[in-house]
Amino acid sequence: MRNIKRYLTSLLGVILIFSMTGCSSIAENATKTVTLSKVSSKQNIYKKELQPIKNITLVNNKRAVNGNLKVSYIDVGQADSILIEQGTSSMLIDAGNNEDSDTVYNYIAGQGITKLNYIVGTHPHEDHIGGLDYVINSFKVGEIYMPRVTSNTKTFLDVMSAIKAKGMKITVPTVGETFKVGNATATILAPNSSNYEDLNNFSIVIRLTFGNNSFMFDGDAEDISENEILSKGLNISADVLKVGHHGSSSSTTQAFLDKVNPKYTVISVGQDNSYGHPHKSTMDKLKAKGIKVYRTDESGTIVATSDGKNITFNTKPDSYAFLGRGPSASSKSFLSSGSSTAKTVATLVPKSSNNSKIVYYTPTGKSYHYDKNCRALSRSKKILSGTLGEALSSSHNDPCNICAGGN
Ligand SMILES: [Zn+2]
Ligand SMILES: [Zn+2]
Numbered sequence: 001m002r003n004i005k006r007y008l009t010s011l012l013g014v015i016l017i018f019s020m021t022g023c024s025s026i027a028e029n030a031t032k033t034v035t036l037s038k039v040s041s042k043q044n045i046y047k048k049e050l051q052p053i054k055n056i057t058l059v060n061n062k063r064a065v066n067g068n069l070k071v072s073y074i075d076v077g078q079a080d081s082i083l084i085e086q087g088t089s090s091m092l093i094d095a096g097n098n099e100d101s102d103t104v105y106n107y108i109a110g111q112g113i114t115k116l117n118y119i120v121g122t123h124p125h126e127d128h129i130g131g132l133d134y135v136i137n138s139f140k141v142g143e144i145y146m147p148r149v150t151s152n153t154k155t156f157l158d159v160m161s162a163i164k165a166k167g168m169k170i171t172v173p174t175v176g177e178t179f180k181v182g183n184a185t186a187t188i189l190a191p192n193s194s195n196y197e198d199l200n201n202f203s204i205v206i207r208l209t210f211g212n213n214s215f216m217f218d219g220d221a222e223d224i225s226e227n228e229i230l231s232k233g234l235n236i237s238a239d240v241l242k243v244g245h246h247g248s249s250s251s252t253t254q255a256f257l258d259k260v261n262p263k264y265t266v267i268s269v270g271q272d273n274s275y276g277h278p279h280k281s282t283m284d285k286l287k288a289k290g291i292k293v294y295r296t297d298e299s300g301t302i303v304a305t306s307d308g309k310n311i312t313f314n315t316k317p318d319s320y321a322f323l324g325r326g327p328s329a330s331s332k333s334f335l336s337s338g339s340s341t342a343k344t345v346a347t348l349v350p351k352s353s354n355n356s357k358i359v360y361y362t363p364t365g366k367s368y369h370y371d372k373n374c375r376a377l378s379r380s381k382k383i384l385s386g387t388l389g390e391a392l393s394s395s396h397n398d399p400c401n402i403c404a405g406g407n
Contacts, residue, residue, distance in 0.1 A: 230259060
């Protein structure tokens with residue numbers, strides 16, 4: 001399949017080059033620009049406008065009357081990929097990094113699956129949609145759910161090409177919308193806004209219920225999205241919570257955790273990752289409530305099985321160990337729940353970084369940017385600058401996804 005993908009990519013490149021008169025060099029740039037302008041015109045990549053739809057009943061769920069719900073948090077290192085199976089129906093939430101394509105494919109195929117009823121690309125970061133094009137090319141696919149946001153990365157454009165090549169379009173889900181995965185019911189909880197500074201907050205958040213059991217899948221949704229979900233007042237209780245953003249301190253506010261009130265959490269995270277995930281504050285919150293933690297960096301692929309009453313795991317609970325401390329507590333003060341007043345300073349510095357490098361940020365923005373002309377800053381009236389070291393120890397300590405290698 002990789003060969004086919006490579007072939008298609010080069011074929012596309014050749015066609016684009018031939019279609020541009022007088023262009024014999026910078027082929028890669030040309031390809032990117034042309035494809036991007038197609039994507040950013042947006043008019044035809046989405047299946048429908050934002051509008052509530054009725055419950056979808058799958059045609060092929062005849063055998064799904066009884067049986068278990070199986071949720072596999074596939075070990076894709078510092079990334080997410082979750083396979084949900086009920087009866088003869090299935091849903092894949094994210095597909096790891098590009099390099100995880102084989103792992104994800106092999107796991108799905110290993111379950112005897114030939115058709116994925118639903119594919120969800122929570123948000124356009126590589127560690128979530130990297131392997132999606134390969135998955136889309138490899139299986140029959142029912143619906144593809146993605147948020148209404150584009151990216152100019154090759155990874156994102158590869159996914160768009162795969163969707164187009166399959167003659168499919170993206171479905172943008174609406175908050176409150178429900179659909180069936182076999183006998184399990186999925187409800188969309190986020191995103192609740194159409195504009196965020198950070199791509200993570202575009203994450204599609206799903207609550208899945210099966211009998212008396214419930215699961216929550218948070219993608220990389222951060223505090224902003226969690227607060228929006230809380231303000232909606234929907235039922236967000238869950239037995240199992242896939243912790244947002246790989247256990248980063250940017251997610252899992254105390255208020256959100258209290259409301260979801262999970263018995264178990266799963267953290268999809270890579271060993272010794274450069275982000276310092278999971279962060280101490282998140283692990284402290286889970287530990288304080290005695291919530292069991294299952295993590296892919298310690299146990300590999302985590303499989304949770306529900307019979308509608310009880311949930312069992314394929315492995316024993318893991319540790320509350322953390323890798324980094326994350327952003328300072330002061331930047332999170334508006335979320336303070338009175339737990340700790342100690343100010344922690346970010347100890348996580350990207351490996352290749354130079355602390356005296358000049359970076360840019362807005363007065364209220366959490367992200368720092370390497371590029372003063374970064375797209376994410378284009379609507380900001382006031383842009384401040386400082387050294388990377390200063391930014392990392394301030395509230396502007398989150399690397400921009402577009403220009404500073406954020407995630
Ligand atoms: Zn991520
Ligand atoms: Zn992300």
